[in-house]
Amino acid sequence: MEKFKELGISDLTIRALTDMGFEEPTPIQEQAIPTLLTGRDLVGQAQTGTGKTAAFGIPLLQNLKNILGGIQGIVLTPTRELAIQVAEELNKLGQFSQIRALPIYGGQDIQRQIRALQRKPHIIVATPGRLMDHMDRRTIRLNDIKMVVLDEADEMLNMGFIEDIEKILSTTPDSRQTLLFSATMPRQIQNLAQKFLKDPVLISTKSKEVTVPLIEQHYYELHDRQKFDVLCRLLDIQSPELAIVFGRTKRRVDELTEALKKRGYSAEGIHGDLTQAKRDAVLRQFREGIVDILVATDVAARGLDVSGVTHVYNFDIPQDPESYVHRVGRTGRAGQTGLATTFVIPRELEQLRSIERITKRKIVRMTVPTVNDAIEGQQRLAIEKLLNQIEEGNLERYRGRAEELLAETDSVSLLSAALKLLTKEPDNTPIKITEEAPLRTRSFGSKRRQPEHRKDTASGKPRYKTGGYKK
Structure with missing residues (x-):
């Protein structure tokens, strides 16, 4: 000191x-x-x-x-x-x-x-x-x-x-x-x-x-309709401990949150239209690890300081380079490593280049993962769980039953069955996410943004001020 x-x-x-x-x-x-x-x-x-x-x-x-x-x-x-x-x-x-x-x-x-x-x-x-x-x-x-x-x-x-x-x-x-x-x-x-x-x-x-050097920065070039399935594959492959998914609008956040829940992920969303009690409850669950994935707009997540966030996913490219820095800064804190992933549709590549120029960091292009990649990622996670259990020990009460099973079934079949039970198979149930228009290249980087509705009056009714558009 x-x-x-x-x-x-x-x-x-x-x-x-x-x-x-x-x-x-x-x-x-x-x-x-x-x-x-x-x-x-x-x-x-x-x-x-x-x-x-x-x-x-x-x-x-x-x-x-x-x-x-x-x-x-x-x-x-x-x-x-x-x-x-x-x-x-x-x-x-x-x-x-x-x-x-x-x-x-x-x-x-x-x-x-x-x-x-x-x-x-x-x-x-x-x-x-x-x-x-x-x-x-x-x-x-x-x-x-x-x-x-x-x-x-x-x-x-x-x-x-x-x-x-x-x-x-x-x-x-x-x-x-x-x-x-x-x-x-x-x-x-x-x-x-x-x-x-x-x-x-x-x-x-x-x-x-300001920019944390321990943050890995990747991007995927894809069409808007592909984003949700690719996000799910990445979640299956990377298995983040705590992740924040950024959407551009409140409607986007709501749709993403519900879609992730339907696929079986532990997710909650925050944006300006939620009551304060609901927002406080969601953030408390996220900080305590009860919820693994927080879906948020830029304004709702501004200033959040949650330790342990391992992954940030920009489902929509941010409105300006400064917002990108704020988003990826949610991870890689206190000397920890972090991974920031951005989804970019072809017409938004110039915006990505602008982010690289401002941050003076190269964002690495990655190949879109396949369903098989997601399955392999889940299998690796299942193997890690099994090996961690072996290291932790306390398996004596299970040895007798294991020896009985080995006397009746070969070890490879038993391990295969265990891996199958532990592996979360990708859910391919079709889910519709409303597509959003890409950012216009000519307006990228300006400070004229679309703020969330202000509700700072005693009545709680939306108030619009100069300097932004209504959504």
């Missing part, structure tokens, strides 16, 4: 970092924390997985005074899931300093949030729409704000939150410290920083720190 101490971090926070299992700071933490502890504004170009929550969370906790009542810090995030995760990490970091963070987001009962606010948390982690609702109700006042953090600013821009963000910042004291973190820096984000930040320090993580 010596490197953390050198950054000027307090003893109470060091205790929390030790308790959380941190060993040494990431590059963005080394650059950001000393600067932020001096009170300077900051613009950080960094993506999910680089440790930026602690990079802004530690100074946020240390610069606030827990003896003061009322909200002193605000973190704005684009999604409910990210708000919950950031609040959880802030509460862990502040467990010994008695500074508490409260997540505020659409989809949760607003009266429940009002009751929680009456307990006077020091930090609010909020989606912009729901924070605006509380400001309108006067249940949250921003008079005493010492620090504001904009997390995933480019994604909030894509979702049409830019006007809300400007109104929120305009309501806070001019003396506040302001932090802006964004994976990309489009013109509107630069204008936002210029308008609301005072002489900010600029830091950026290098691409080698």
Whole structure:
């Protein structure tokens, strides 16, 4: 922990970092924390997985005074899931300093949030729409704000939150410290920083720190109607421990989830139209390994930090190269290897080349697996299960019956029967997945995307903002 101490971090926070299992700071933490502890504004170009929550969370906790009542810090995030995760990490970091963070987001009962606010948390982690609702109700006042953090600013821009963000910042004291973190820096984000930040320090993580080198990246060129059967074959061959399948739209996610369940896979889906309780339940099942496959849209999965994800499948090529980086970053974490697979229809090959240019990584073309490949993959898995049982031992109670069977049947026939029982034969039941139009090459890479419906109002009704289209 010596490197953390050198950054000027307090003893109470060091205790929390030790308790959380941190060993040494990431590059963005080394650059950001000393600067932020001096009170300077900051613009950080960094993506999910680089440790930026602690990079802004530690100074946020240390610069606030827990003896003061009322909200002193605000973190704005684009999604409910990210708000919950950031609040959880802030509460862990502040467990010994008695500074508490409260997540505020659409989809949760607003009266429940009002009751929680009456307990006077020091930090609010909020989606912009729901924070605006509380400001309108006067249940949250921003008079005493010492620090504001904009997390995933480019994604909030894509979702049409830019006007809300400007109104929120305009309501806070001019003396506040302001932090802006964004994976990309489009013109509107630069204008936002210029308008609301005072002489900010600029830091950026290098691409080698953002893209994880342990991730294998493959693609398959195929037609849309082939995608589902090929996905099932890959699942049978690779047998991922935890996998995320990305679909472009909510309809796609729903259809894929149901189709996978019909084929016998343990899968659940998340997107913006699900209730918060349902989304929380699905994510809990996925984290605990009860569900093996999570099917998700980009927005629903943004900011997810689930350890142990071994495979990512891009059922649809992402809208832009930045989204690709975010998707594949769900795997290969904490020094573990990961595999990212992308399905590409012929008309989308130029989009794939654009991803390769931006990420400076070659994505390897693979041959589409056959049904026989899937069967062989399942047989290999069955053999591994048998050998693992031998290594584990505790077979004494079965030896007598095994010897009786060997006296009546040859060993090859017995093993063949065992393999057949353990092998999951591919299900070729025809399943229709609605085809989607390919991305247009000329629009690829633009930041004008189709955000999910906003439901950050107290009524829960969809709200559309500028900066995106309705689906």
